Amino acid sequence: MSETAEGLSLRQSRPRYGEKIIRSILALAAFVSIFTTFGIVVSLLIPSIEFFLEVPITDFLFGTVWTPLFKNGEFGVIPLLSGTIVITLIAIAVAIPLGLGASIYLSEYASDRVRKVLKPTLEVLAGIPTVVFGFFALEFLTQAILIKIFPEIEVFNALSAGLIMGVMIIPTIASLSEDAMAAVPSGLRDGAYALGSSKRQTAMKVVMPAALSGIVAAFVLGISRAIGETMIVTIAAGLQPQLSFNPLMGMQTMTSYIAAAGSGDLATGSIEYKSIFAVGMLLFLLTFIMNIFSIRLVRRFRQAYQ
Amino acid sequence: MWLLFVSLAIGVFTLVVLLTYVTIKGWPRLDIRLFTNMPSVRDPENAGAQSAITGTLWVISFTALVALPTGVMAALYLEEFARPNSRSQRFIEVNIQNLAAVPSIVYGILGLAVFARALALGQSVITAALTLALLVLPVIIISTREALRAVPRNIRDGSLALGATEWQTAYRQTLPAAIPGIATGTILALSRAIGEAAPLLLLGAVSFITFNPDGVLSDYTTLPIQIFNWTKDSREEFQVLAAATIVVLLLILLAMNFVAIWIRNKTQKRW
Numbered sequence: 001m002s003e004t005a006e007g008l009s010l011r012q013s014r015p016r017y018g019e020k021i022i023r024s025i026l027a028l029a030a031f032v033s034i035f036t037t038f039g040i041v042v043s044l045l046i047p048s049i050e051f052f053l054e055v056p057i058t059d060f061l062f063g064t065v066w067t068p069l070f071k072n073g074e075f076g077v078i079p080l081l082s083g084t085i086v087i088t089l090i091a092i093a094v095a096i097p098l099g100l101g102a103s104i105y106l107s108e109y110a111s112d113r114v115r116k117v118l119k120p121t122l123e124v125l126a127g128i129p130t131v132v133f134g135f136f137a138l139e140f141l142t143q144a145i146l147i148k149i150f151p152e153i154e155v156f157n158a159l160s161a162g163l164i165m166g167v168m169i170i171p172t173i174a175s176l177s178e179d180a181m182a183a184v185p186s187g188l189r190d191g192a193y194a195l196g197s198s199k200r201q202t203a204m205k206v207v208m209p210a211a212l213s214g215i216v217a218a219f220v221l222g223i224s225r226a227i228g229e230t231m232i233v234t235i236a237a238g239l240q241p242q243l244s245f246n247p248l249m250g251m252q253t254m255t256s257y258i259a260a261a262g263s264g265d266l267a268t269g270s271i272e273y274k275s276i277f278a279v280g281m282l283l284f285l286l287t288f289i290m291n292i293f294s295i296r297l298v299r300r301f302r303q304a305y306q
Numbered sequence: 307m308w309l310l311f312v313s314l315a316i317g318v319f320t321l322v323v324l325l326t327y328v329t330i331k332g333w334p335r336l337d338i339r340l341f342t343n344m345p346s347v348r349d350p351e352n353a354g355a356q357s358a359i360t361g362t363l364w365v366i367s368f369t370a371l372v373a374l375p376t377g378v379m380a381a382l383y384l385e386e387f388a389r390p391n392s393r394s395q396r397f398i399e400v401n402i403q404n405l406a407a408v409p410s411i412v413y414g415i416l417g418l419a420v421f422a423r424a425l426a427l428g429q430s431v432i433t434a435a436l437t438l439a440l441l442v443l444p445v446i447i448i449s450t451r452e453a454l455r456a457v458p459r460n461i462r463d464g465s466l467a468l469g470a471t472e473w474q475t476a477y478r479q480t481l482p483a484a485i486p487g488i489a490t491g492t493i494l495a496l497s498r499a500i501g502e503a504a505p506l507l508l509l510g511a512v513s514f515i516t517f518n519p520d521g522v523l524s525d526y527t528t529l530p531i532q533i534f535n536w537t538k539d540s541r542e543e544f545q546v547l548a549a550a551t552i553v554v555l556l557l558i559l560l561a562m563n564f565v566a567i568w569i570r571n572k573t574q575k576r577w
Contacts, residue, residue, distance in 0.1 A: 022473045023387050029379035030388070033402050033447070036440050040412060043419035101313025109307055118314060120567070125321045127494075127559055129501025131530040132552050135537050136324050139331070139545060170317045200307070221407060228409025230504035231530075235537055255411050255504070262414065262508035268423060276508075280415045284408065291407040295400055 044284055047277035054271055060278060066241040066252075068261065068272050075275055077282065079241040083251035087162040087233060088226040090247060094166025095222055099173025100215065106174070107181040108203045119175075126171035134235030137164035142236065156238025156250035165232050173222040180214025180298075181207050183305055213304075217297035224290040228283065230255040254283045325556070332549030340550055344516040345532060350543035355551050358532035360518040361431070362500060362558075365528055368435030369442065369499050374492055376439070377446030378481075384447070385454040386462075386476045406444035413441045414505030422509055429510025432522040437505050442495040449491025453484040486573035493566040497559045503530035529555045 052060065055075045063076015102122070106115055137160040146153050146160055153159070184207050192202040208215070238250025239260050252260075258276050266273040343354025388395040417437030427433045457480050465475040506528060514535075515527040527535075529551060536548035 016471060019471050019473050023383070026379045026383035026387055029376050030383040030398055030447075032376055032380060032440075033398060033405055033443065036405060036416070036443070037401055039420055040408070040416050043416050043424075044412075047419070098313040098316055101310045102317060105307070105310035105314050109310060118318070121318050121321065122314075124560075124563065125317055127497060127501070127563060128321070128324070129503065129530055129555065129559070131501070131503045131533050131537075132324070132328070132556065135533065135548055135552060136327065138537065139549075140323075140327050167317060167320045174314075174317075224407055225409075228411065230409065230411045230507075231534070234504075234507075235534065255409065258411050258415065259504060259507045262418065277415065277419075280412060284412050287407065287409055287412075288404065291404045292400070294407075295403050 040284065044277050044281045047274045048281045051271070051274035051278040054274075055278075064243050066257075068275050073271070075271075075278075077254075077279065079243045080252055080254045080257050080279065081282075082243050082245065083158065083233075083237070083241065084227055084253040084255070086245055086247060086251060087158050087165065087237060087253060088223060090159060090162025091165035091169060091226040091229075092219070092223055094163055095169035095173050095226075096219055098166070099170045099218070099222065100177055102170065102174040103178040103181060103215075103218075104203055104208070107178045108199065108207060122171045122174060125167070126175075128168070130168065130229060130231040131235070133164050133168050134161075134232040137161055137232055137236035150248055153248045154238070154250050156236060156240075157248050158237050158251045159247040161233045161235075161237035162247065164236070165226055165229055168229070168232070169222045169225055172225055173218045176218035176221060177211070177215045180211040180218065180301060183214065183302070184210045185305060211301070213297045213301040217294040217301070220290050220294040220297070224287045224294070227290075228255060228287050230259050234259045254279050258283070328549045328552045328556070331546060332551070332553045335546050335550040336553055340554060345514070345527075345535075346516070347514070347539075350541065350547060353547060355529065355532050355547075355554065357515050357518055358527050358529045358551070359554070361515070361526040362528045364431045364519045364522075364524075364526060365434045365438065366496060366500055368432060368522065369438040370492070370496055372436060373439035373442050373446055373495070377443050377492075378450050378488060380443075381447045381450035381454060382476055382481065385451050386480060387472065402444045402447055406448065409504075410441055410502055411504040411508070413437055414508035416440070417505060418508045427523070429525060430523045431519050431526045433509050434506055434526065434528075435522075437509060438499045438502060441502065441505065442499045445495040445498065446492055449495065450484070450488050453487025453491065454480060456487060457483045486569050490566045490570045493562050493569075497562040497566075500528075500562075501530055501555065501559060503528075503534055506531055507534075529558075 060075055060077050062078065063074060064078045065074040065076045066079045067073045068075060106118065110118065138156070141164060142153065142155065142157060142160040146157070188206055188210055189202055192206040197206070233253045234256040237253065237256065239252050239256060240250050241252040241257065242249070244251065258279055261272060261276050266276075339352055340354045341356060341359065343352055344357055345355060346353040384395060384398065414437065417433055417440075421427050421433040421436050422429065461479050461483060462475050465479045466472075470478070510525070515525055519526045533548050533551050533555065536544040536551065
């Protein structure tokens, strides 16, 4: 026995260069995602810095007038920010209760058969292009319904965009919070039942608190999607930047400014062109913070129930 | 419990109303002219969406050509080759998760700065395809990794024990076993790209195009952009035209979804 072991090493006999090359090519593909993030940051940062050399950053962040196309235009981002906030608030006021309700129903109440029909339906809702939602908000919601309830509503208004955006986000919130609740160990539910809790008590007082960080992560991701959504607001909410909290009026958001200004043929060096990147930078930073927060929460939640 | 059911029903109800509304509204113009005629600003009665349909096909083909191999290779690396839970792997992972949630308009800014201006590709099919490829890459990577993870460990162990190298194992055993899952994920990712309009607004797709693309550097328009343009025109005929084009777009997406679900059901394997 000892003789055969001699000379028969389990160590690699010769280096496999082919394997190493393939491995590096695959690694390169994985690094494309890093290059993408890097590319986003650099392509936002350089024109933004040039922009802030012309417009002081304090004027940008705290200014309340946004008139980039005027001769001595002002670049105060507050009106765009307020438009974003108003529409996002309307959207989450719709999406959080409905999305959470839907997820509790799907994970705690629905029979397998009902779930098999309803889950794909929610996926279809998630797959509707946002330009279609925008058309629906403007043509149907505003002109067939809202105008009858609020006769003074403007054709382009924040309300219709926010409501439809809320419907758009329901599937995001519902499916992520359902995942979170499904990950709660069934032992916790059984324990609650054994102590005499009803189904509702179990869902509300045991499952939901146990899945809370996952649910909050779903909310945060939903808000991030609302802030970044472009087509619905561009079509249905109008393009007047104004500092107002009246949802019946038209508003411009950060995204719809970028879309409107970017679709014109702007000269590369002009201040309007650079303003796209400054607003884009702010948008990217806001959503980035929320995304990372949400990713962290999910990770912590998974570790807790492993 | 009924309250919970109602919250789910509202979403479903809105979907039904939306589908019914666009079908009824677009019905008068849902005919062959939509496919045979070009868009027109003067003649809404006969205008069609042919250039938008061919443009969508061009853009999405090249998107798939770039995004699919890159995404699958990246997923193979992360799932089969990278040291699990190493620092770099975790970093790439969080990075991909974040990219999946970056607003699509930001990808438009990236495409405008890098592909259209810095690389001087201009307002072309290839600029749009590269931008959309980056946009759907995270989705493809995430779903491909899930498909690879579902392949049982035994298959890899058996292959390695028979003397296959890591790459031979990944390429000849793990990857083929994961193909149905990868196909499903890719189709769903591409259907997202087809409906995407926001980044293309920055990449020149808004211009009025009455010809089909004839190459990767050609001007182009796509279905969502054409819908957007018609929605902006306040004349009623164009709203009808927009609705009819929406029906075409939704039918394409629905067909892709059915194919994806069909592949998933047909090949569902119990290991």
